Amino acid sequence: MKPLKERTSIRNEENTGTTSGLCEGYIQTNMVTLPKAYAFDFLLFCMRNPKPCPLVEVMEAGQTEPKVAEADIRTDLPRYRIYRDGKFSEEVLNISDVWQDDFVTFLIGCSFTFEKALLDGGIPLFHQQQKKVVPMFDTTIPLEPAGIFKGNMVVSMRAIPNDLVDQALAISERFEQSHGSPVHIGDPEEIGIKDLENPDYGEAVEFDAAEATPVFWACGVTPQNAALQAKPPIMITHAPGHMLITDQMDPNYDNG
Amino acid sequence: MKPLKERTSIRNEENTGTTSGLCEGYIQTNMVTLPKAYAFDFLLFCMRNPKPCPLVEVMEAGQTEPKVAEADIRTDLPRYRIYRDGKFSEEVLNISDVWQDDFVTFLIGCSFTFEKALLDGGIPLFHQQQKKVVPMFDTTIPLEPAGIFKGNMVVSMRAIPNDLVDQALAISERFEQSHGSPVHIGDPEEIGIKDLENPDYGEAVEFDAAEATPVFWACGVTPQNAALQAKPPIMITHAPGHMLITDQMDPNYDNG
Numbered sequence: 488m489k490p491l492k493e494r495t496s497i498r499n500e501e502n503t504g505t506t507s508g509l510c511e512g513y514i515q516t517n518m519v520t521l522p523k524a525y526a527f528d529f530l531l532f533c534m535r536n537p538k539p540c541p542l543v544e545v546m547e548a549g550q551t552e553p554k555v556a557e558a559d560i561r562t563d564l565p566r567y568r569i570y571r572d573g574k575f576s577e578e579v580l581n582i583s584d585v586w587q588d589d590f591v592t593f594l595i596g597c598s599f600t601f602e603k604a605l606l607d608g609g610i611p612l613f614h615q616q617q618k619k620v621v622p623m624f625d626t627t628i629p630l631e632p633a634g635i636f637k638g639n640m641v642v643s644m645r646a647i648p649n650d651l652v653d654q655a656l657a658i659s660e661r662f663e664q665s666h667g668s669p670v671h672i673g674d675p676e677e678i679g680i681k682d683l684e685n686p687d688y689g690e691a692v693e694f695d696a697a698e699a700t701p702v703f704w705a706c707g708v709t710p711q712n713a714a715l716q717a718k719p720p721i722m723i724t725h726a727p728g729h730m731l732i733t734d735q736m737d738p739n740y741d742n743g
Numbered sequence: 744m745k746p747l748k749e750r751t752s753i754r755n756e757e758n759t760g761t762t763s764g765l766c767e768g769y770i771q772t773n774m775v776t777l778p779k780a781y782a783f784d785f786l787l788f789c790m791r792n793p794k795p796c797p798l799v800e801v802m803e804a805g806q807t808e809p810k811v812a813e814a815d816i817r818t819d820l821p822r823y824r825i826y827r828d829g830k831f832s833e834e835v836l837n838i839s840d841v842w843q844d845d846f847v848t849f850l851i852g853c854s855f856t857f858e859k860a861l862l863d864g865g866i867p868l869f870h871q872q873q874k875k876v877v878p879m880f881d882t883t884i885p886l887e888p889a890g891i892f893k894g895n896m897v898v899s900m901r902a903i904p905n906d907l908v909d910q911a912l913a914i915s916e917r918f919e920q921s922h923g924s925p926v927h928i929g930d931p932e933e934i935g936i937k938d939l940e941n942p943d944y945g946e947a948v949e950f951d952a953a954e955a956t957p958v959f960w961a962c963g964v965t966p967q968n969a970a971l972q973a974k975p976p977i978m979i980t981h982a983p984g985h986m987l988i989t990d991q992m993d994p995n996y997d998n999g
Contacts, residue, residue, distance in 0.1 A: 527783035527847070531801055534790075545787055547890055591783070634803055 490556065490732045494563040497732075500580050503565045505728040511603050514555070514664065514737050515730040516543045516594040517707040518564060519714060520582075520723040523548040526591035528634025532713060533593065535631040539640050539709035541596035541664045543733070549588040555733040560592050566726035573718030582723055590723075596664040597707050597730055598643060600737050608658045610651050613699075614692045620728060621645065622686035623706050627679030628670065630709070635717040642670060642703040644683065646694035655702060661739040671703040678703065688727070746812065746988045750819040753988075756836050759821045761984040767859055770811070770920065770993050771986040772799045772850040773963040774820060775970060776838075776979040779804040782847035784890025788969060789849065791887040795896050795965035797852035797920045799989070805844040811989040817842050822982035829974030838979055846979075852920040853963050853986055854899060856993050864914045866907050869955075870948045876984060877901065878942035879962050883935030884926065886965070891973040898926060898959040900939065902950035911958060917995040927959040934959065944983070 488496075490510050496502045506515055521529055526548070533540035544555050551560050562581040569576045569585060579585075598621070602612060614621045621643045628640040647655045652672060660668035671678045683701060684691045688708055694701075711724050725731065744752075746766050752758045762771055777785055782804070789796035800811050807816050818837045825832045825841060835841075854877070858868060870877045877899045884896040903911045908928060916924035927934045939957060940947045944964055967980050981987065 523783060527779060527786060527804075530783060530786055531803070534801070545790070547787070548783075 490734050493732055494556070494558050497565050498559070498562045503580055506565060506730045506732055507599060507728055510732045512736050514543065514733045514735045515597050515599045516555070516733060517597050517710075518560065518592060518594055518723075518725045518731055519710055520560075520590050520592045521714065521719055522587065522721065523589040523591050525635070525717070525719050528636055529593065529710070529714065532630075532633035532636035533595070533710060535633050536709070538666060538670060539630070539705035539707070541666060542593065543596050543664055544594040546592040546594070548591050550592070551586070553592070553594060553731075555594065555735050556731060557734060558731065560731070561586050564725050564729055564731050566729040568724050568726050570715060570722045570724070572720060573715045578726055585721070585723070593710070594731060595707050595710060596666060598665055598704060599730065600665040601659050601662040604658050604662065604739070605655060608654055610647060610655050610658070613646055613694050614690070617692055619690040619692050621689050622683070622692055623688035623708055624675070624680045625687045630713065636713045638709075638713040638716050640670065641688070641706045641708040641712055642678070643689070643706040644686070644701050644703050646692065646699040647702045648699050652700050652702060659704065662737065665737075666705045666707070669702045670705050673700060675701055746990050749988055750812070750814050753821050754815070754818045759836055762821060762986045762988055763855060763984055766988045768992050770799065770989045770991045771853050771855045772811070772989060773853050773966075774816070774848060774850055774981045774987055775966055776816075776846050776848045777970065777975055778843065778977065779845040779847050781891070781973070781975050784892055785849065785966075785970065788889035788892035789851070789966060791889050792965070794922060794926060795886070795961035795963070797922060798849065799852050799920055800850040802848040802850070804847050806848070807842070809848070809850060809987075811850065811991050812987060813990060814987065816848050816987070820981050820985055820987050822985040824980050824982050826971060826978045826980070828976060829971045834982055841977070841979070849966070850987060851963055851966060852922060854921055854960060855986065856921040857915050857918040860914050860918065860995070861911055864910055866903060866911050866914070869902055869950050870946070873948055875948050876945040878939070878946060878948055879944035879964055880931075880936045881943045886969065892969045894965075894969040894972050896926065897944070897962045897964040897968055898934070899945070899962040900942070900957050900959050902948065902955040903958045904955050908956050908958060915960065918993065921993075922961045922963070925958045926961050929956060931957055
């Protein structure tokens with residue numbers, strides 16, 4: 488299905504599920520919406536930490552229609568999460584009722600875009616095979632702070648068959664707006680991860696440690712996490728896995 | 744002289760003149776300082792218009808020491824201009840007295856960095872030979888607006904001997920943080936410039952129109968100009984030609 492048709496179905500609340508696997512080859516994005524008073528610090532934070540926070544678009548205060556999609560940011564994602572004072576408040580299907588004219592929305596690259604390219608490159612994705620949400624972990628990799636925003640990087644982990652690690656690296660590094668190349672390959676403890684079977688977000692995935700290597704990519708949960716620690720009075724994000732589908736094809740995506 | 748020594752002399756007001764030609768090979772920057780309330784819009788404006796507004800560094804609210812130089816932004820430029828409500832108010836040797844804790848400073852690339860590379864590449868710079876400030880012009884090239892900031896691009900003009908235009912292009916395009924490749928080559932009227940002998944800023948430069956071609960680069964006056972049109976209650980910039988000398992060598996600069 489084309490993005491506009493898919494988003495219309497989402498807007499009409501006929502589709503309220505994950506966008507994973509929808510509109511292949513089109514860029515999907517994470518969303519973070521904050522009052523303008525926090526927008527400068529958060530923009531600076533993203534610029535200083537481009538691996539976990541690759542900016543696809545920064546919208547103006549009050550703007551509801553992005554450039555990357557003929558969409559209304561208040562209705563065209565399947566699910567949103569509202570946080571108040573840094574705490575989860577509620578999950579909703581649209582944010583029309585809580586919208587404020589001073590809201591600034593950041594659209595941030597997500598890894599869905601390169602996962603399809605990995606698959607097409609012959610790289611198995613165990614979490615997809617096992618129908619799990621990709622496992623994500625807090626790390627000890629420090630971020631460069633900006634204003635009130637600081638913290639450590641959150642990473643997603645995909646176990647890659649040993650002989651395909653180089654290939655996975657080569658494919659993912661082309662997708663700069665989707666976190667690019669891995670931030671770590673191998674021993675999880677080196678980046679402060681104690682137990683791969685207990686992810687901080689998402690679900691644990693099974694793999695044979697003799698035949699596959701854990702590979703860690705910077706994750707779009709990072710900016711959410713940093714923003715929550717900063718405890719803004721209100722912040723809205725997409726619900727995990729429920730992204731904005733844009734009208735833009737990833738230029739690195741190979742349709743052939 | 745090394746940058747730190749030069750800046751100390753500037754801080755002590757022993758040197759209050761132009762930084763043109765000082766500390767060759769080190770990056771110099773334009774400076775724009777605004778209250779934080781305007782910082783998000785201005786940062787977005789720079790991101791959307793990277794040719795005229797190449798960001799070298801964005802400092803945090805109240806921060807006085809940048810990362811690119813062991814400097815105090817309030818004292819280590821030779822001259823500053825203070826604008827109030829979009830109008831020039833005064834030129835001063837330091838801004839310690841007017842500094843506010845909510846000031847955000849933007850350091851923006853300047854063309855001094857690539858002019859030396861042009862000279863080293865065998866390209867004569869007529870404005871330097873004639874001891875003139877490079878001529879700058881308002882154009883009809885529209886900028887992408889952001890919040891309250893909008894306007895047209897300001898360009899600097901260097902007439903280049905016809906057989907050296909390609910060479911000038913090849914050299915300047917390596918200096919992305921100093922406006923990069925030209926935005927226009929040839930007929931000034933195509934970008935709305937009526938009379939090369941009446942620049943809007945700087946001074947007219949003489950050249951033989953049969954032997955040299957006018958080449959136009961995006962200019963660091965652009966963001967100042969856009970900011971002035973937005974009429975913030977207070978804004979501070981370097982005085983033209985009186986830049987911040989950083990401690991960073993331009994990686995593209997050839998010392999050999």
